[in-house]
Amino acid sequence: RKEVEQDPGPFNVPEGATVAFNCTYSNSASQSFFWYRQDCRKEPKLLMSVYSSGNEDGRFTAQLNRASQYISLLIRDSKLSDSATYLCVVNSETSYDKVIFGPGTSLSVIP
Amino acid sequence: EPEVTQTPSHQVTQMGQEVILRCVPISNHLYFYWYRQILGQKVEFLVSFYNNEISEKSEIFDDQFSVERPDGSNFTLKIRSTKLEDSAMYFCASRDSTDTQYFGPGTRLTVL
Secondary structure: OOOEEEOOOOEEEEOOOOEEEEEEEOOOOOOOEEEEEEOOOOOEEEEEEOOOOOEEEOOEEEEEEOOOOEEEEEEOOOOHHHOEEEEEEEEOOOOOOOEEEOOOEEEEEEO | OOOOEEEOOEEEEOOOOOEEEEEEOOOOOOEEEEEEEOOOOOEEEEEEEEOOEEEEEOOOOOOOEEEEOOOOOOEEEEEOOOOHHHOEEEEEEEEOOOOOOEEOOOEEEEEO
16 A cells, blocks of 8 residues: 555536545654645645644644544635645654655636 | 755756755754655655654655754755655754744655
8 A cells, every 4th residue: 555645637617616635644643734736847835744534724724533534624615726736744653753745636716 | 934945946867876965944943754656646754853863754764764854054955866756845844832833835856
């Protein structure tokens, strides 16, 4: 099993739609979880950290299920500017200081 | 807003040549990282650096790679003898005492 796996995508959704991305991780000892977004040929940018209790930031909601080793990201009321690749990031089992990136899920929001 | 900067934005080199990629992390950050992303592939961790020494490195980070913080601001990645497969985007990142890593805009390395 790969360390971090994500929905393969791509996701093509109309403006205003709600879209959910899923991520699973193999290391049960992981403590840090993040969602990043990456625009084409740009650097990853932190979207949000993911906490055990779940967290929300405007239109974005992240959930963590430790028992299932599963992380999700929900985007409500999609905007054209949400078009990007969404990266699930988890710290490795060998080191808190080393993070593992998932392969990413591509989102295109269509007018 | 403070940001991580990287130079050059694009480096073209011949196979076998040495390259040095430069990064200026955010000034009050203590942890520094290098990642690479081969075109069309995922971001891969190379190395982390704290307190003037490597704290963690991946299997990619072999003897051809080295990192240095030569002064109080720069953080460099050196590749001693580049190979074709080293062609990739190299990202530097830094973080403070929180978990959040801030990435630089990257250096695109092309090895011919």
